[in-house]
Amino acid sequence: MNISQEKIDSLNAVVTINIKPEDYQARVDKAIKDHAKKAKIPGFRPGMVPPAHIKKMYGKSILVDEVNNLLSDTLNNYINEQQLEVLGQPLPKMDDTKQYNWDFADDFEFNYEVGLAPAFEVDFSSKDKVTQYVIKADKETLEARIKNIRKSYGKMTNPDVSADGDVLYAELVQLSPDGSVFDGGVSNTTSVRLDQVQDEKVKKSLIGLKKGDEVTLDIQKAYNNDATRIAAILKVDDETAAELKSNFRLTVKNVNRLEESDLNQEFFDKLFGEGTVTTEEEFRAKITEEVESMFAQDAERKLQNDLYKLAIEKATFQLPDEFLKRWLKATNEKLSEEELTGGYDDFAKNLKWTLLENKIIKDNKIEIKYEEVFALAKRRLDAQFRMYSPQALSEEQLGQYTVQYLQNRDEANKIFEEVKAVKALDYLKSVVTLDKKEVDAKDFSSVE
Secondary structure, eight states: OEEEEEESSSSEEEEEEEEOHHHHHHHHHHHHHHHHHHOOOTTSOTTOOOHHHHHHHHHHHHHHHHHHHHHHHHHHHHHHHTTOOEEEEEEEOOOTTOOOOOSSOOOEEEEEEEEEOOOOOOOOOTTSEEEEEEEEOOHHHHHHHHHHHHHHTOEEEOOSSOOTTOEEEEEEEEBOTTSSBOTTOOEEEEEEEGGGOOOHHHHHHTTTOOTTOEEEEOHHHHTTTOHHHHHHHHTOOHHHHHHOOOOEEEEEEEEEEEEOOOSSHHHHHHHHOTTTOOSHHHHHHHHHHHHHHHHHHHHHHHHHHHHHHHHHHHOOOOOOHHHHHHHHHHHOTTOOHHHHHHHHHHHHHHHHHHHHHHHHHHHTTOOOOHHHHHHHHHHHHHHHHHHHOSSOOOHHHHHHHHHHHHTSHHHHHHHHHHHHHHHHHHHHHHHSEEEEEEEEHHHHHTOO
């Protein structure tokens, strides 16, 4: 067997594999004998089918399979031995001039196109500057958070007259065009939250109502034709909700209001534990810390994204674009030309980042330890479990689930790649200049 490589340019090559009968014959004979031992063919006892009979019936298909297996093994071994940094996977190069008999005596020649990773250097230094935002809790954001928490621990009251933010427990009955009750129409007794009513004029008509009051409600206008929300209020399916054009009579059965909890010691103890917070000033300081901690995560995501952008801007090296486009088409049969054209730039950017990431890790001898992969997987699972249960898992249980999770190779690889990305970004943070800038939440939301 002979294997050779022809460099087309610095990013593309063709690998040629020549196979002779002596290269594949032993593999084919063994496969035929194995097949004979397992075959169930009428007229033969199990395990007693003659190999010659199997060769006559299935010989060509077995030969094709074994030649393909030999090709795959040979190509992978060659790439590893030559330490070729390939992008994507080698693509068979079609040659209609070559015809094979597949009669166990053919000499085969197969050609594969290979996309090669570029050789490059990217210099990051303190001359590269990235803004590191420190987001402060502005008064509006802080007051909104405090109000939300106080309501969460508040109590339900039943005021005489409705106000904005109240919930009307009301009967809704479908009306005919003349304003009379539509016989056999839709009706339901439900809760109508005024903060969910999107049309301001409709919302105004629902403020100032008392128990027993009636108003005519244009439900489509009230909820901006949101069929899903209307369906939930009326207890009908989405299709029926979308087609409803009638007004409804809304009769108030009760007015419910969630009053905010008082800022007292009982409230503080429920939130933070007994005696941890004893004054309103301490309470506000705790909430400010909590809000700014959440903002810190947003700021970190922004910083990581800006570092990624910086890296991509400095990555001026080329990729074997035409090869990669052919590879994407070959491995995604449903990928349209339009989708390929529209999405290739993002694909190329992510691939460049992967190459940069690998180079940073390799050149700086950065280790990725199993303990780090395990810790990140554990945090991810802990967050998922907390979404469905307020009761946290014990450390022992969480550890057992993490071990099981990482036994899935695909999931383990995802976590490994995430740790690798964080390590590469941490390296960039240590090299480039980070210009710290304090902004409030409102200003940060407008930062590109």
